[in-house]
Amino acid sequence: MVKILVLGDTHIPRRSSALPEQFIHKIYELSAISKFDFVLFTGDIIEAPNLIKFLKSRATKGFYRVLGNMDFYSGNIDAPIYKKLQFNTSDDKNLVIGLTHGAQVEPRGDQFELEAFAHEKECNILISGHTHKEDVFLSENCVLLMNPGSATGAWSFLATETPSFIVINLTKNNQDINLSLFQLRKNEREMRETFFRFKFAKGKVLRAI
Numbered sequence: 001m002v003k004i005l006v007l008g009d010t011h012i013p014r015r016s017s018a019l020p021e022q023f024i025h026k027i028y029e030l031s032a033i034s035k036f037d038f039v040l041f042t043g044d045i046i047e048a049p050n051l052i053k054f055l056k057s058r059a060t061k062g063f064y065r066v067l068g069n070m071d072f073y074s075g076n077i078d079a080p081i082y083k084k085l086q087f088n089t090s091d092d093k094n095l096v097i098g099l100t101h102g103a104q105v106e107p108r109g110d111q112f113e114l115e116a117f118a119h120e121k122e123c124n125i126l127i128s129g130h131t132h133k134e135d136v137f138l139s140e141n142c143v144l145l146m147n148p149g150s151a152t153g154a155w156s157f158l159a160t161e162t163p164s165f166i167v168i169n170l171t172k173n174n175q176d177i178n179l180s181l182f183q184l185r186k187n188e189r190e191m192r193e194t195f196f197r198f199k200f201a202k203g204k205v206l207r208a209i
Contacts, residue, residue: 002087002174003034005058007165008042008101008129009150011070012051016152019051020163020184022191023151030167031058038085042129042148043068043101068129069103084123090173093203098123102130102147109158111137111145118143124205125177132159134166134181136196142204144177153184162186175200176208 005027010016030036039059043066045052056063067079083099098121105113109131118126125144133156134149149164150156162183169178179196197208 002038002168002170003036004097004168004170005030005036005039005055005165006042006127006146006148006168007039007055007151008148009044009068009132009154009156010048010051010152011044011046011150011154012048012152014046014070015154016150019151020153022184022189023163023165023182024054026182026191027058027165035060036167037061039063040083040085040097040099040127041065042099042127043079043103044070044129046070046073064099066099066101068101082121084121087170087174089175089200091175091202093200095125095170095174095177095200096123097125097127099127102128105130109133109135109147111139114145115139115141115143118145124200124203130156132156132161134160134162134164134183136166136179136181138198138205138207142206144198144205146179148181149183177205 039055085097087095127146132150135147137145148166153161153163164183167180177198181194183192
């Protein structure tokens, strides 16, 4: 099994002070027995060295972040615009996950443009941020678009202002794609977890039946 933590758009300390305490506890809980293989960050972390240290400590194979449009203001210009991860499957069709901030897409968060970007990069799953609006969407052309939202609930033009993150579990030779979307809604102490199930077959992402 491959376990991946996906989050982004924290905007610390400009729009938020820290990750919600409930998220810190949940991430510890989710990685207590076995850590995440990868932690993927969609950009606009801004200035949060302690958070970066924490996230790196929860991954065994890598912490990867991409450059957000606001990261330029804090000197985080060493991050790439795009990152690709590739996983082998039993039918010799590699599952490719792309990671980008999404600021290069207009209108902001446009699913058609994100899908076009995914096709350009030849990835089956495209993870992006920038909107601060959590979303899981499978296109008609079998491209899975995923946005973890803002892990701090930071403000943005399209923001839900609901702190959120996503956990991906790849099982059965990386052909079962199981997602959990965690949301911490206002005036609620407990987190909501929403499940999504997909399959990767013959080079396409499909809904699991």
